[in-house]
Amino acid sequence: MCRKLVTGSLIAMLLITGITACRKEAWDEYYGRPDTLESPIYQVLQSKGNFTHLLAAIDKAGYKNTLSGAGYWTLFAPHDSAFQVYFKEAGIAGVAQMDSITCQKIVTYCLVFNSFKKDRVDDYQSNAGWVPNTAFKRRTANYKGIYDGTNTAGAPVKAISSNRNNLGGIFWVEADNNNKHLPIFTDTFFNARAIPTADYSYFYPAASFRGFNVADGSVVMQDIPAENGVIHVINKVITPLASIDEYLSSKPDYSEFKKLFDKYLVNYVLNPVMTQRYKNLTGKSDDVYTKVYNGLLAFSPNNENYLKVQDNDAQRDGYTLFVPKNDVLLNYIQNVLLEHYQNLDQIPVNILYDFINAHMWQSSVWPSKFNNTFSYLGEPARFNASTDIIDKQVLSNGFFYGTNKVQEANVFSTVYSKVYLDPKYSYMNRLLDQDLKATITNPNQQYVMLMVSNQAWNDAGYFADATVDNNQNFQWRFIPKNGGAQVVGSSALVRMLRLINQLVIPAPSNNLKTLTGSGVAQSIGGEYVRWDNNQLYTSGNMDSTVIFVANSSASKTTANGVVHYIDKLLTYTETNIGLHIAKLGTPTTSPFNSFWRFMQNSPLYNRTTGEINGIAAGVFYSVFIPNNAAIQKAVNDGLLPTTGATSGGNKVPNFAPTAALDIERVSRFIQYHILNKKAVATDGNESGSYETLLRKNNGDPTTIFVSNSAPNVMRLTDMNNEYGNVILANSNYLSNRCVIHLIDNYLKFNL
Template sequence: MKDIKFIRKMWWLLFAPLFLLACEDKMTEHYEVPDWVAGSAWEVLQEKGGYSIFLHGVELAGYKSIMDGRSILTIMAPDDDAFKVYLQAHGYSSIDEINAEELKKLIGFHLLYYSYNTDKLINFRPEGDLASEENKNKEAGLYYKFRTHSASSPSTEIDRKTGKHITVYHLERFLPVFSYRYWQTKAIDAKSNYEYFYPNSTWSGENGFNVSNASVQEYGITANNGYIYKIDRVLEPLETIYTVLEDHDEYSVFRDLYDSYSEYAYDQTLSNDYGATIGVDSLYLHSHGTSLPPIAMEWPTSSYQAVKTLASVSYSVFAPSNKALNNFFETYWAKGNYESLEDVDKLAMKHLLFQFVNVGLAVFPDQIKNGTVKNQYGVPFNFDPNKVKDRVMCVNGTFYGLDEMTNPPLFGSVMGPAFRDKDRLAYLYALDGSNMLNSYASTEASYTMLIPSDEEMTEGEFTLNYYEDGNVLQRETENGWSDIGSSALQQLVQTHTLGSEKNLKATGSHVYTSQLSFNYWFLKDGKLTCNAWYNQVLEPDYNGNPFVELTELTDDGKKWTNGRSYAYGNTNGLISLDETNGLEQKLAINSDSRYPYFAFVQLLKKANMVSGESISGLFGGRFIVFIPTEAAIKTALANNAIPGITNGALSSSGITGTINLATLQNYLRSYFISRTTNVFTDYPYIGSNFKNAVYQTLNPEVKMTYTDTGSSLNVKLNNSNKVGTVTSDYNYFPFAFSDGCFHFIDSTF
């Protein structure tokens, strides 16, 4: 019978928190104690004896009523010996000397909302008591924070955006409980990692847990309104990471930079519930924008119902000291022509800050050493935690103060010049808007990146406009300035990037495929062009130079951590995509004899293969065509060597002769390779991924053998002994368009 009564009592104690969580959470919340439960937490501690200082503090702080049965709660109770040590260490002879506000904060930190038995504190499950055994082993121990009755008084702050004084509400503190399951799940050593942040405490939770800075001496003492845990020392109320920064002037530069993103959000629920009590109409929460972690807030969310988030999510900040940041400015941004930290663009600064924060779980030193924790760019944090002087466990995460600062991974990547150089800022906005920063920050791959100047970006119709609420990369349209979408920015960045590291050579001719398929960089004797620029040499009236100077941009004389970066001359504007209507259209509409492919187009027209802007058989797909030179076609016509045409001749008005349409069409189709009947991922050039192989031409009866010898390109039809060799007049560079490419060959088939 006693067992049955005990089970009933425990059932009520275990499930009462679930009932309370389902109700609206008010500060005056209380419950009626059933007749069969006796002994409140207050009465239990009074009866045990040795807790007189703590109980006196509870009474002074105004919490006696909730300990005496008005609320269900969990108490972390330091005995008189522990409290005497605390008072002496803080210069008090009696608890009565502690400021009332500080005492309320101190005592409240020992009083947890709701009732937690030992198992729940070891491995709290946000889904409740119905969690399966399998689920209990998922993220075991990582729901480690528990809401207390400790809160700081509202503060008055100035909203930088409006200049107005506002009242900021401070939510109640959460108490970290580090169980042995917490360390097991993180797969790191409990003792060294716990004592890293609590050097004056001792890890003793091998089979249980430590509560912030205290060890538990007695577990799960039952009272009618919850559980009591005897601890060996008074719990020091934890502050936010932001408060720690405020209290350490040696990190004031980092704090001020972080604070430049401050935002104050009006909270209607808090205002309605507590505004009148405080004497204000509006209460606000202090965050730092939508991207940076809200390190000034005690909770990761203002919703008390988000149990899973509240119990697990923390932040870690690795703040460089003033000296470290100033040194970094001198060795990095000053070389990019910035005059001061305040002069650095906000986007670049935001990405600097991002590299010194972690969102998710509190970070411990072993995780840094093991490289298992990464910043939001996927790069491990790179510092020796043993050299960190200031390390603080906070109510919303962990704080590391760094006296030394290495080049942040993002800034040391191939994107470095865009972050560093003031005159390449527009490209930084392009990188950011492309959503590809993480890819180019990774050290698991290497890249070669061209970094255009702001002037080149503007010439390419990518203009960085400066507005009061921030800078925006825009393009001018007939309707005014329009923001540039991520798709266009991705294309821009991909055409400026190679997917491997290349030391762009100063001699010879070279072709490099950009990350945007079928778009190329051409190098000749150390000068650069792209396929869109190079195609201009076909234009009869073009008298420019498609090649521009190329200069390597280094990290103080060294290459970047994951590749190389280059600047290019601005005589041709911005490297871009082929913006014509494509090769098929270009060939189909040609009627100007000055073009080097005029003779071949006239053959197509004579064969009735051209209709408007289309060539029969291509069906709008990607294709490759090997075009005989005009001289080769003239010779073949003179010798009646072109099947389907006899007594042919070429003039500026076209081709004359006797035509057999079917024969001529089949013959001309043999010069084309289409992706509708072949697989290829690259255009042909010396060393390309267009491999030596036999390809099906548009003529279903004819195949073409393609051979790259390493110094020349040859093509041959299976029904002919004649070999066409790509002419060297154009450095074996392909004339590459959005839908196809061509090479000139020195003979007809």
């Protein structure tokens, strides 16, 4: 009985074991590791036989388990021959003489997150998907972490780099290790971006480009599959590249540029999170500080994450910094930035921002693209890649160029620089910033600028006054010299902007480049400036006997023009044009007298205000006044009314006609001699057919052709192809947005 029971139990157990074995075999077959699956990266390297040094470094770095287990990596693996070269250069026999930190740096910097074969490694992982052949960097497992630094007071501190560009006050994000990037260059990338491979050789003259390079090493075997990624074999041991911040700090040749950062543009901010983490890991009580660059800079040179507009944007682009060597920089600071200051502590900090940002690019400036890659200030790299660059580096977060010259930024080299860098002209600086800065800093357009000091503005009644308005743009006060009502805020600003526009003259010719001789030039605001042997006049002179004198010996030349220093503010008139014509024509001996006598009795003219019907405030005009002889000719020819009498063979003008037809003839005559919406002077710059105030019977404007092809010569052609000449000695009379000329003939219209 017992024997039967034992036998039955044994059979049952064998059946159960058999069933379980069958189930496990089926499980393993379905869920087990396929025999065809590649080994992990570590084991693949072992099987190849020529990575003994790399494997030893991986072991010492503590990355064996990482590369033997699950994951998704790209490893750029230097072979044994590459390590032999590295050992020789380092003066060591092998990995045994390397510490774990050194091994960790090598291993982590050649270890890229995610798996990329050659055909994907230059594709940009954008938020919208893959963008082919536009990337040349990949994020690695390497990062700097906490390091020993020196704060702005010169004291040693535990520091950590910013991992953002300090936009909106965000300069460090806890979940980001600020991982370094590895530069990877492919033939498809260079072709797609139209970058010649000579640019690679520019950075790495001792290396050969083979279509797939990593820094200055070449990929000699690619796309080796592994269970947890892909391996590319390289012929160079690549150590972690410095960031721009690290490289600048390591080079004494650029220490003066670094001092500008350290003294004015860097701060060390306590990092509570990293402080606590450091204390937990080490048991030490040191505080940890984030090294923070000023948020008004183009980028933070210690940030490895590029702009972070998209998560992976550092794959396709990086920063660029051009840095002049010490002697060049010091010379420029002394002769340009400090022309009107004793030391850098005195200059406004925005000047430093502009100077540094002029050398900073939020993009990769490839050697072949200096002329069309624009800085944070919107300007090309004004360097000769062959002669001006003394040091060129591809770094972990961008390109670095050491230079033997300073970037000639527009704000420091154009006419604008003369007000920007001189505190005595801060009024002009503020006004130009609101209206004309972008225009007059254009190096491709020439200008003449008249320099008016703050004191001269004050003498004319204009003052900066912070009590006027909370908005700095409106903090102005105008106190009229004649004792009229004060003007403040935006109303004062409007007046001052009109004045500043009179002080800037585009210079298509040599007008005003020298104040000797005489002439007239149109300002950028459309109003004219006259000069005569160092004396300058604007329309404000019509209401005053004051002569505005400019000292031509104080003129200075810039990259886009000339500035002249003058001792008084050039003003504009607010008197109506008709009153200026009255002033010119009232004397009986005046050549303007006959025209004035007709005009003063015309219903077009308001004797009280001096207004002329059809002329609007704020609009430009030109008035061509026939001289007395020409007016007499118009009377004789029947264009202007006569009394019916004659004198000396001439018809006697009827200056105060009462007949409607005669009144209309006078009105039309006057209107045809006034250009509508156009001021012209004898500057030789503008010619063309321009409309007058007079309208034809069908409502179309009548016109006059103005020939103004040479300075000081102007001819007018009317609608009957008859002409009159401007009489220079009695012309270019500046009125309220108007120029008044005397001409030697009358102009005849057709209706």
